[in-house]
Amino acid sequence: MGDLALAEILDFLAAPFAASLILTGIHAYLGVHVVERGVIFVDLSLAQIAALGATIAILLPMSGGDPHAPSVYWVSLVFTFIGAAIFSMIRGKQARIPQEAIIGITYAVASAAAILAMSKSTSEGEHLKHMLVGNIIAVSWAEVGKTAVLYGVVGVFHYVFRKQFLTISMNHGRDDATGLNVRLWDFLFYASFGFVVTSSVAIAGVLLVFCYLIVPSVAAMLFADSIGKRLAIGWTMGTVVSALGVYLSLVLDLPTGATIVCTFGLVLILMAIVRVLIPRLAPRPV
Amino acid sequence: MRKFIPTAVLLGAMLGSANAFAAMKVVTTTQDLESIVREIGGDKVTVESLAKGYQDPHFVEAKPSFIFKLHSADLLVAVGRELEIGWLPPLISQSRNSKIQPGNPGYLDASLTADILDIPTGTITRAMGDVHPQGNPHYWLDPANGRRIAQAVQARLAQLSPGDAAYFAQRYADFDRRLAESQKRWKDAMAPYKGLKVVTYHRSWPNFAAAFGLDVIGYVEPKPGIPPSPGHTLALQQEMKRQNVKIVLVEPYFDSKTPTAIGRDTGAKVLVMPPSVGGVPAITDYFKLFDYGINLLVSAIKESGPR
Numbered sequence: 323m324g325d326l327a328l329a330e331i332l333d334f335l336a337a338p339f340a341a342s343l344i345l346t347g348i349h350a351y352l353g354v355h356v357v358e359r360g361v362i363f364v365d366l367s368l369a370q371i372a373a374l375g376a377t378i379a380i381l382l383p384m385s386g387g388d389p390h391a392p393s394v395y396w397v398s399l400v401f402t403f404i405g406a407a408i409f410s411m412i413r414g415k416q417a418r419i420p421q422e423a424i425i426g427i428t429y430a431v432a433s434a435a436a437i438l439a440m441s442k443s444t445s446e447g448e449h450l451k452h453m454l455v456g457n458i459i460a461v462s463w464a465e466v467g468k469t470a471v472l473y474g475v476v477g478v479f480h481y482v483f484r485k486q487f488l489t490i491s492m493n494h495g496r497d498d499a500t501g502l503n504v505r506l507w508d509f510l511f512y513a514s515f516g517f518v519v520t521s522s523v524a525i526a527g528v529l530l531v532f533c534y535l536i537v538p539s540v541a542a543m544l545f546a547d548s549i550g551k552r553l554a555i556g557w558t559m560g561t562v563v564s565a566l567g568v569y570l571s572l573v574l575d576l577p578t579g580a581t582i583v584c585t586f587g588l589v590l591i592l593m594a595i596v597r598v599l600i601p602r603l604a605p606r607p608v
Numbered sequence: 609m610r611k612f613i614p615t616a617v618l619l620g621a622m623l624g625s626a627n628a629f630a631a632m633k634v635v636t637t638t639q640d641l642e643s644i645v646r647e648i649g650g651d652k653v654t655v656e657s658l659a660k661g662y663q664d665p666h667f668v669e670a671k672p673s674f675i676f677k678l679h680s681a682d683l684l685v686a687v688g689r690e691l692e693i694g695w696l697p698p699l700i701s702q703s704r705n706s707k708i709q710p711g712n713p714g715y716l717d718a719s720l721t722a723d724i725l726d727i728p729t730g731t732i733t734r735a736m737g738d739v740h741p742q743g744n745p746h747y748w749l750d751p752a753n754g755r756r757i758a759q760a761v762q763a764r765l766a767q768l769s770p771g772d773a774a775y776f777a778q779r780y781a782d783f784d785r786r787l788a789e790s791q792k793r794w795k796d797a798m799a800p801y802k803g804l805k806v807v808t809y810h811r812s813w814p815n816f817a818a819a820f821g822l823d824v825i826g827y828v829e830p831k832p833g834i835p836p837s838p839g840h841t842l843a844l845q846q847e848m849k850r851q852n853v854k855i856v857l858v859e860p861y862f863d864s865k866t867p868t869a870i871g872r873d874t875g876a877k878v879l880v881m882p883p884s885v886g887g888v889p890a891i892t893d894y895f896k897l898f899d900y901g902i903n904l905l906v907s908a909i910k911e912s913g914p915r
Contacts, residue, residue, distance in 0.1 A: 460698035
């Protein structure tokens, strides 16, 4: 960093930090649903399906082989929705097969299919891998703004229909009890979720997005039961970890994304220790 | 630029600041370029590489310091030919440094004056398999291209700092002379093995092969970036046996499992050969890069007996 003033350094880190706050905001919320539903790896799976879509789009003549062509984005979004449709179909009656199994299979097959598609591509496979490896340190304010608007829309959508979304997530596996069209609301959940994950992965990469989704939610469950409290704890943890991770990556000069991921792990361990040492912090049964 | 320099000198003199006379800050993407810039720039420049030689230059994890280095750079020298396309462009645009934006004098694409191989001609179709539209980006592995890079660096440094032009020209002449001597030594060492057939993991070596008379008959990767498939590996092994290929070159950042299996099956020797300065600690500059590689090759050939 040499001769850069502190103010300048902070200025450079402002956009990545803002991006990590946006990620915290939407993912800590979606994470509560994902953990309630027990579909922990659904984001990896949907991100991989989106990458497969993008790979196939690059093979289609309309993209001209350009990974940044608009058609690539749209095809990958369509694939995400197909994935969402699959995940919303597979619950309920076939309860003997765990949903995680289907999600895992989807992940493996989508990853492998992307490799097969790449081997038919005229451009080098190297370029395609970048779709799953976001680079949060190089995020621009334009991307931050665009993402904020997109996630704002998804957030409002989820807020307006919070009753339905929460009901199907909290009563996961007990479809008849809810009186809702579970298939429809499931599809809307996975579709909006896939939409968010696809955009997040492009900014932050698969590992980081997974952490933003799962860790705050799990950490919050150590201390609280009600959705409101869990969200508050999750958001606080996500914000603190983002700041700490960006700071550590700066002073130790380590890759930013991976540093935030490891910080998530460390903070979760610390929170678990606190919970063990002070038993009265445990959530009281309702 | 011409207007800027006197003003800066004046300002520096007025403020009594050493800044206007400080060494020019050069950032390179790879250590090969770093070594060449150091040869030409001497103590008139400070030079740092973003990627380390042991990293795959196609994939580099960006660290916060990359952005800061780019922010304060006077000149960025890149390999080009899309080698850094996966990680460099967003860093350049986030550096908030107008000097090093592509198209400006502070950005040098070292490939522009180099001799580039594997450039597809005519229309690119699927049937041609994988083709890199701008040609093979591993061009620095021919010392003749090292000279061309040095020439481009010399011209650009002189443009950015005209007062030191004579210094850079003299350093280039010295580099050129030493490179010519070494080139002769390397060629002599490889001369007895002209036409030697080898297999490489990635397509990193066409320029090296052309410079030193190797014949690359196949690749462990079916396509750049695609992991080896059994069918391809079997076909490659058969071809290696048919043509009696005894050497497989692997870049240090690739998994050596498949090459080792190929070596077992065909009796070929698997050599881990760094394609960049810094690939192993012993390779500290552009000259040692070839010293190391050629040494490795020659002793392997001697060991595996006459072909």
